[in-house]
Amino acid sequence: MTADAPFPAVPLSQEAIAAHVRSVLDDELPPIVAAGHPVLRRAAQDYDGQLDDATLARLIDTMRRVMHAAPGVGLAAPQIGIPLRIAVLEDAGAADPEIAAARSRPALPFTVLINPRYTATAGEVDAFYEGCLSVPGYQAVVERPHRVEATYARPDGRIVTTGFAGWPARIVQHETDHLNGTLYLDRAILRSLTADAEHHRWARPTVDEARRGLGF
Template identity: 80%
Template sequence: MTADAPRTPVVAPLPREAIAAHVESVLAADLPPIVAAGHPVLRRPAQDYEGELDDGTLVRLIATMRRVMHAAPGVGLAAPQIGIPLRIAVLEDQGTADPVVAAARTRAPLPFTVLINPRYAAVEDKRDAFYEGCLSVPGYQAVVERHHRIEATYTQPDGRTVTTGFQGWPARIVQHETDHLDGMLYLDRAILRSLTANQEHHRWAQPTVDEARRGLGF
């Protein structure tokens, strides 16, 4: 017996005027709320950004997304997470002061980065397994295997398209946020037996997931 493959909802792209009006309605809030799992915008591939916003509105949107990300707090936020179906994400991670964790997770600081219409490809077969959480799935974390090294191609706010290499934890953040833009949540890739409520996560808050593997049997 085989399971049915997940269905990706097919939704017609919103017209330019409708997108612009929707963005303005979201930006009317000082700090737009983060939508949670179950909201359809998180399950639909976001449409490519093709200049639907004027320069000033795009700057305001990016600045607002950065504030929402910091307030959460988080290290990445995709536009669908505030209800906007555009392929735009912001990332920023200060890293960790713990050298053991930094080494185990290849967690170097990631400066503020804006990804517009990002795509990525693995550079090697190596994968890393670590716990992840998501601002749209509050209260839980689970182990996800991700590519250790990737190359991402994306457009910057100034209109330049670049290809940049990422590895370790920064690569994980890029993959997590790009998944959001493809209508995926981290739980779609997670080892579900590792699923842990935040109040229990202290048991497995180690540099690696080795102890969690033994304790939870995955």
């Protein structure tokens, strides 16, 4: 099974999805599930109104709080055990001007993606280290398109198409991959895999030094 061929979802009824979401939201700050949990390896179901407006708003708010508490810059619903195509993103950007320029990492305001799909819109590819809240303790280099065009619904139901470039495009791709049952490690250059305790060696604006040091 390739990263682009997600394991099919097991459809749940509207009643079952709604009941499951309510049970997850009983926890003030639901735990993030880790790699090995089957919800991370199946394509999530499209969101098509399974939740009432108040429950959807509560889910989005909870996901935002879980993301901030982790802390992270994105969170997909499957990461808290909910198999729906919903993700939240937010990034303050890189404070270091050199890193911000090298990684094209401006601030990304809080964004909700519902049923997102993306396509690359340019041939340029960026390679940087990524981590994942569901794969704690490690980071690895992932090559991703520099620019993508994403089509998704907003919480009010309006469908929009938005272009993302640089680090925001990387976050969109990472979180949309989660909704397809794909982890970043499926796309990573595994020779670059680095434990968090060792990542200080390669924490540079680019991965050039890590390429030389680790031979990838």
